[in-house]
Amino acid sequence: MEYTRLGQSGLKVSRIALGCMSFGDTSQGFNEWALGDDEAEPIFRQAVELGITFWDTANVYGFGSSEEIVGRAIRKYTRREDVVLATKVHFKMHDGPGGSGLSRKAIMEQVDASLSRLGTDYVDLYQIHRFDPEVPIEETMEALHDVVKTGKARYIGASSMWAWQFAKMQHTAELHGWTRFVSMQNQYSLMQREEEREMFPLLADQGVGSIPWSPLAKGRLTRPWGEATKRADSDPMQHRFFSDGDQPIADAVQHVARDLGVPMAQVALAWVLRNPAVAAPIVGATKTRHLTDAAAALDIRLTDEEARRLEDPYTVRMPTGY
Numbered sequence: 001m002e003y004t005r006l007g008q009s010g011l012k013v014s015r016i017a018l019g020c021m022s023f024g025d026t027s028q029g030f031n032e033w034a035l036g037d038d039e040a041e042p043i044f045r046q047a048v049e050l051g052i053t054f055w056d057t058a059n060v061y062g063f064g065s066s067e068e069i070v071g072r073a074i075r076k077y078t079r080r081e082d083v084v085l086a087t088k089v090h091f092k093m094h095d096g097p098g099g100s101g102l103s104r105k106a107i108m109e110q111v112d113a114s115l116s117r118l119g120t121d122y123v124d125l126y127q128i129h130r131f132d133p134e135v136p137i138e139e140t141m142e143a144l145h146d147v148v149k150t151g152k153a154r155y156i157g158a159s160s161m162w163a164w165q166f167a168k169m170q171h172t173a174e175l176h177g178w179t180r181f182v183s184m185q186n187q188y189s190l191m192q193r194e195e196e197r198e199m200f201p202l203l204a205d206q207g208v209g210s211i212p213w214s215p216l217a218k219g220r221l222t223r224p225w226g227e228a229t230k231r232a233d234s235d236p237m238q239h240r241f242f243s244d245g246d247q248p249i250a251d252a253v254q255h256v257a258r259d260l261g262v263p264m265a266q267v268a269l270a271w272v273l274r275n276p277a278v279a280a281p282i283v284g285a286t287k288t289r290h291l292t293d294a295a296a297a298l299d300i301r302l303t304d305e306e307a308r309r310l311e312d313p314y315t316v317r318m319p320t321g322y
Contacts, residue, residue, distance in 0.1 A: 001051030002298050006279050008207030009182040011124065011155055013054040013084050015273065016294045017211055018047045019284035020055060023069045024062020034062060035286060037069055044073040046288050050295045053078075056185075056211070056282050058088035058129060059114050071119035080120055087114050088159065088185075090129035102132035104143040111152050126153035127185060130322070131161035137172045145178035157183035159213070160321045163198035170206060181208060185282070187321040188212035188275075190221060190253065190268055190310055191246050194319040200277045209279035212272060213321075216283070217242055221268035222293075225250045248313035256306050265290070269297035271310050 002015040022043075024034035035043070047055070055074075057066045067087060074083055089110045092100035098109035115121060126147055132140065144156045158166055158181045166184065173180045184203055186195050188210065195210075203210055216222050225247045250264075257264040272281045283294045302310075 001295060004279050007182045007209035009155060011084065011182065013280050014052050015280050015298060016052050017054040017056050017280040017282040018052050019213065019282040020057035020066050020070050021061045022284045022286050023066045025065035028063045028065060030062045033286060037072060040069060040073065042288050043285050043291065044077045046291050048078045050291055052291065053082060054084045054280055056086040059093055059110055060091040063093065064117050067114055067117035071117060075119060084124045085118065085120065086125035086127060087118065087123050088127040088129040090132065102128055102135045102140040104139050107143040107147065111147050115152060122152055122154065124154045125157050125183060127157040127159055129159050131165045137169055141169060141173045141178050142176070148179045155182045157181050157185060159185035160187065162322065163202045167202055183209045183211050185211045185213055187214050188272060189215050189217040190249050190271055190314065191217040191242055192320060193314055194317065203277050210277045211279055212281045215272040215281035216265055216268050220246065220250055221253050222265040224254055252310050252313050256309055262300065263293050265293040266297045266300055269294055270300035270302055271307060273297060274302055274307065
């Protein structure tokens with residue numbers, strides 16, 4: 001495993017992050033394909049064995065049950081001090097005034113709830129899951145600063161917003177001497193490259209690390225076009241984010257992978273890792289081979305010609321996931 005600093009911060013993370021939206025209690029209706037403790041055990045064990053020490057979850061994943069499973073896994077398979085633990089806040093957890101959004105009340109209530117479920121007194125990275133237009137930016141950034149200053153988080157990050165929104169939040173923090181974001185968790189893959197236009201140049205300028213979600217396009221880049229999986233059939237985001245017009249991209253990945261003699265997932269992930277703004281793509285594993293492929297992608301060095309073959313089928317589209 002390789003390790004890198006997250007942006008210009010001092011925090012070192014594994015270059016592959018374990019995405020924990022794959023874990024949760026399916027009886028609560030979050031994800032039909034989510035894994036419980038027993039099913040997730042080999043994945044957590046393999047993450048530890050491979051040196052994947054950066055684990056990312058969120059309060060809304062499994063409506064809290066993902067955080068509970070991750071917390072138990074840390075205590076059972078590794079040590080808290082050996083994991084860079086990240087979680088998020090924004091989406092609805094309950095109907096009360098502190099149940100969603102980025103108000104001071106919500107942030108303070110939800111960070112405590114997350115820490116309780118995770119069974120720890122701090123997280124390494126506390127992220128806002130989306131931008132909240134209903135709350136003054138000053139209120140959000142000061143509350144996040146206080147979360148850091150009280151020791152409940154070591155660093156803060158953001159996810160999935162327009163570049164101007166992120167720039168405004170960073171500028172607000174700088175004006176007041178508050179804690180700034182060290183990471184941006186944005187959607188980035190061969191099937192969604194719009195972040196290259198404004199967000200990635202902004203991150204490079206601000207010294208912020210990208211930790212992309214869905215680097216394999218919800219699995220579309222891991223198998224020949226048309227092959228179905230349980231997740232593909234039940235995940236509504238599959239159809240909202242990607243369409244049949246993306247087949248040429250998947251075909252290009254398949255052709256390059258065939259020429260290199262490696263699985264498609266390794267090629268698609270190697271392309272994401274090639275971007276200098278990317279610190280650690282987030283891989284949501286449901287099978288142990290997913291982490292094997294992710295780790296192996298670090299050893300693939302695509303040539304400029306191979307990268308061009310992968311990139312040529314892309315067409316301009318609206319960013320998704322905001």
